[in-house]
Amino acid sequence: MKWQGRSGSGGNLEDRRGMSGGKIAAGGGLIAVIVVLAQLFLGGDGDTGKILNEIQKQSVQTPTEQRELTAEEKKLGEMADVILGDTEAVWKQIFSENGMTYQEPNLVLFTDGVETGCGSATSAAGPFYCPADQKVYMDMEFFKELQSRFGAKGGDFAIAYVIAHEIGHHVQTLMGTSQKVRKMQQGMSEAQANKLSVALELQADFYAGLWAHYNEKRVQMLEPGDIEEALSAAQAVGDDAIQKRMQGHVVPDSFTHGTSEQRMKWFMKGFEGGNIQDGDTFNEL
Numbered sequence: 001m002k003w004q005g006r007s008g009s010g011g012n013l014e015d016r017r018g019m020s021g022g023k024i025a026a027g028g029g030l031i032a033v034i035v036v037l038a039q040l041f042l043g044g045d046g047d048t049g050k051i052l053n054e055i056q057k058q059s060v061q062t063p064t065e066q067r068e069l070t071a072e073e074k075k076l077g078e079m080a081d082v083i084l085g086d087t088e089a090v091w092k093q094i095f096s097e098n099g100m101t102y103q104e105p106n107l108v109l110f111t112d113g114v115e116t117g118c119g120s121a122t123s124a125a126g127p128f129y130c131p132a133d134q135k136v137y138m139d140m141e142f143f144k145e146l147q148s149r150f151g152a153k154g155g156d157f158a159i160a161y162v163i164a165h166e167i168g169h170h171v172q173t174l175m176g177t178s179q180k181v182r183k184m185q186q187g188m189s190e191a192q193a194n195k196l197s198v199a200l201e202l203q204a205d206f207y208a209g210l211w212a213h214y215n216e217k218r219v220q221m222l223e224p225g226d227i228e229e230a231l232s233a234a235q236a237v238g239d240d241a242i243q244k245r246m247q248g249h250v251v252p253d254s255f256t257h258g259t260s261e262q263r264m265k266w267f268m269k270g271f272e273g274g275n276i277q278d279g280d281t282f283n284e285l
């Protein structure tokens with residue numbers, strides 16, 4: 001995939017990689033000592049416990065320092081930002097063609113664990129979209145795993161496909177499709193509800209293909225092998241493929257996503273047709 005030399009998103013990439021959680025012991029500890037000393041000298045027995053509690057709370061919440069990212073990590077971050085910018089340009093165009101306004105979501109890169117509007121998550125969750133804060137969350141390590149554990153080809157366009165798929169969930173949220181489906185799922189049998197989830201996931205794959213179609217027209221990004229990379233990733237994260245390969249590792253955003261064949265089919269339908277009207281995955285279940 002050609003991505004260098006293209007501008008990134010409008011500041012919508014949040015890079016939280018290399019940040020470690022935990023307390024700043026030194027700062028909190030020093031203040032605590034001063035408080036205890038003051039207590040001793042002043043002779044009161046006031047609210048030391050309360051104050052210490054307060055200090056501890058503050059030190060937990062204090063953001064910790066970030067380690068320097070490696071050159072490879074920085075490059076991956078730049079590429080993710082360009083892909084995010086590409087999704088903004090394409091979806092702005094498609095929304096305006098349909099008389100709507102696109103609201104840009106954020107893409108958060110993290111390592112190990114992250115706090116989101118949908119609760120805390122670890123890398124084990126795989127990439128996901130949180131509708132509550134309208135952000136996509138990804139640990140880039142996922143793509144190494146996609147290759148090593150799930151047998152995908154890897155490559156930059158596999159990353160583009162996954163980002164475009166998650167942005168597809170954002171589009172579904174802006175269009176109200178996700179909300180409609182969640183409502184319909186209430187009171188349904190699990191099997192029926194799962195069918196609707198599969199339709200949502202396949203539509204996100206369709207939107208990823210649609211994005212690739214529009215973006216290729218816009219900036220000619222594709223290189224030989226790119227579509228195969230996307231299809232290989234889609235194939236690798238199909239429910240049937242995952243169930244065959246999984247050994248005790250959970251990737252929730254990969255359950256109830258449809259088979260490998262369905263996922264590839266819908267991506268290609270979006271990519272080849274380039275028509276948003278073709279994306280009704282709910283009628284083909």
Ligand SMILES: [Zn+2]
Pocket residue numbers: 165166169201204253
């Ligand atoms: Zn999904």
